[in-house]
Amino acid sequence: MGNLVAVLAVCERGDEVIMGTAGHTFLHEAGGVSALGGVVIHTIPNQEDGSLALENIERAMRDPGDYHEPISRMLIIENTQNACGGKALSADYMHSVGLKAAELGLYFHVDGARIFNAAVALKTPAATLVKSADSVTFCLSKGLCAPIGSVLCGGKQFIERARRIRKLLGGGMRQAGIIAAAGIVALETMVERLEADHVRANRLAEGLSEIAGIQLTKGSPNTNMVFFSLNPNVGLDNGSLIAEMKARGVLINDTSEGEIRLVTHNDIDDLAIEHCLKALREIVS
Numbered sequence: 001m002g003n004l005v006a007v008l009a010v011c012e013r014g015d016e017v018i019m020g021t022a023g024h025t026f027l028h029e030a031g032g033v034s035a036l037g038g039v040v041i042h043t044i045p046n047q048e049d050g051s052l053a054l055e056n057i058e059r060a061m062r063d064p065g066d067y068h069e070p071i072s073r074m075l076i077i078e079n080t081q082n083a084c085g086g087k088a089l090s091a092d093y094m095h096s097v098g099l100k101a102a103e104l105g106l107y108f109h110v111d112g113a114r115i116f117n118a119a120v121a122l123k124t125p126a127a128t129l130v131k132s133a134d135s136v137t138f139c140l141s142k143g144l145c146a147p148i149g150s151v152l153c154g155g156k157q158f159i160e161r162a163r164r165i166r167k168l169l170g171g172g173m174r175q176a177g178i179i180a181a182a183g184i185v186a187l188e189t190m191v192e193r194l195e196a197d198h199v200r201a202n203r204l205a206e207g208l209s210e211i212a213g214i215q216l217t218k219g220s221p222n223t224n225m226v227f228f229s230l231n232p233n234v235g236l237d238n239g240s241l242i243a244e245m246k247a248r249g250v251l252i253n254d255t256s257e258g259e260i261r262l263v264t265h266n267d268i269d270d271l272a273i274e275h276c277l278k279a280l281r282e283i284v285s
């Protein structure tokens with residue numbers, strides 16, 4: 001809901017928001033910005049490293065003087081970029097996007113659901129990564145381990161409008177302190193720990209690359225995700241693999257692109273990584 005609130009706080013009906021074809025708001029938010037806000041999504045391709053090329057952002061701009069066209073209002077950059085393999089986008093890149101957005105008059109929102117993974121991977125404070133952004137969302141759950149919660153950050157006026165829209169969407173909460181408390185623990189104790197998830201994702205990828213029949217589809221992990229697919233000659237579909245893994249105590253799932261995505265987190269230790277690899281070796285070899 002964080003990205004949805006951000007878009008509705010900024011855009012009028014008929015406005016356009018530019019984002020990547022692999023962007024979460026485009027792929028996995030039920031088309032909410034269009035359904036609820038009448039906002040048009042204008043996608044441009046994500047590059048292999050997860051970024052959007054600055055020249056493509058510029059090319060996506062509508063002509064503000066032409067009333068046939070929607071109004072380009074907003075730009076969303078996802079960092080890390082989940083569907084591109086959990087890629088972390090550098091501070092230099094983020095800054096250059098900020099400059100480009102300002103030049104084009106676009107409001108710059110960062111979907112930073114996993115911004116702390118990017119910060120840890122790049123050894124750069126999250127605040128530096130989002131310095132040029134107008135607003136940011138990040139998740140307290142996922143790698144930061146809180147049971148629930150996302151945070152939307154921005155300027156005072158924006159947040160005032162966002163609070164109203166959150167209420168309008170049915171997202172207002174009472175007695176939220178009890179879950180906010182877990183969020184504070186997440187921020188204070190779980191950020192540096194993410195490094196261990198990244199190390200384990202790399203170990204997982206290394207082990208997978210030694211299994212004939214398995215193909216890493218997004219290269220070496222940048223952060224906490226590993227994507228792979230089965231070679232057709234293995235003679236096993238994803239559904240059967242998922243069932244076989246479940247029988248061995250490992251829950252995995254596939255993506256809409258037909259890949260398997262493995263994500264490391266606080267409850268996955270070194271033994272769990274070896275257990276997962278052993279199960280895959282048994283099934284696939």
Ligand SMILES: Cc1ncc(COP(=O)(O)O)c(C=O)c1O
Binds near residue numbers: 111113139149
């Ligand atoms: C990249 C990305 N953005 C946004 C979200 C959604 O965050 P929330 O619904 O908690 O605001 C997710 C969570 O699945 C995500 O992976």
